[in-house]
Amino acid sequence: xxxxxxxxxxxxxxxxxxxxxxxxxxxxxxxxxxxxxxxxxxxxxxxxxxxxxxxxxxxxxxxxxxxxxxxxxxxxxxxxxxxxxxxxxxxxxxxxxxxxxxxxxxxxxxxxxxxxxxxxxxxxxxxxxx
Numbered sequence: 001x002x003x004x005x006x007x008x009x010x011x012x013x014x015x016x017x018x019x020x021x022x023x024x025x026x027x028x029x030x031x032x033x034x035x036x037x038x039x040x041x042x043x044x045x046x047x048x049x050x051x052x053x054x055x056x057x058x059x060x061x062x063x064x065x066x067x068x069x070x071x072x073x074x075x076x077x078x079x080x081x082x083x084x085x086x087x088x089x090x091x092x093x094x095x096x097x098x099x100x101x102x103x104x105x106x107x108x109x110x111x112x113x114x115x116x117x118x119x120x121x122x123x124x125x126x127x128x129x130x
Contacts, residue, residue, distance in 0.1 A: 003092050004085035006124055007106045007114035013038050015112075018049070018073035022059055025051055025072055036103055038112065039076045047079030048105055048112055082107040085114070093121050 015038045016025055025037055039049030051072055059075040060067055082105040083092050092104055096118055106114040 001089045001124065002085065003083055003087045003089055003106055003116055004113070006089055006120045007085065007116040008120070009114045010112050013112075013115055015040050016051070016072055018042055018071065018076070018078075020072045022056060022067040022070045022072065022075060026056055026067065029053070036115070038080075038105065038115065039072050039078060041110075045110070047110075048082070048107060049073075049076035049078030050080035050103060050105060051076045052103070080105045083116070084108050089116075089121060089124065092116055093118075096121075 014028055014032050014034055016028065018039055029035070029037055036050055036052045039051055041048050049072075055075045055077065056067070059070050081095075081099070081101055083095065085106050085108055095101065096104065103115055103117045105112065106116055
């Protein structure tokens with residue numbers, strides 16, 4: 001099974017600008033009930049990023065709670081760790097486990113195709129044991 005068969009497609013992901021504030025991003029996460037948001041690349045040759053609850057919490061601690069002073073660019077993991085849509089899911093899973101990574105962007109030719117999470121992979125395993 002390939003990553004493209006398991007991933008959440010790009011059209012279902014929430015994407016923000018690098019210049020969005022942390023507060024705006026947190027509101028989007030809450031409104032859409034997601035734990036991460038993709039950060040758009042700043043140019044055609046730029047890199048996509050990822051903002052998670054962990055990034056936001058770290059920024060709140062570092063800035064003594066003032067999230068209005070920070071933009072997404074300041075806290076996001078840019079470039080985000082990514083895999084190809086044509087990679088076997090077992091290798092994505094191995095990468096997640098060995099790197100303690102919960103989410104991977106799915107990127108081919110420097111274009112965002114989707115996102116794959118540990119939960120997506122566990123869901124496949126659960127379906128296969130029934």
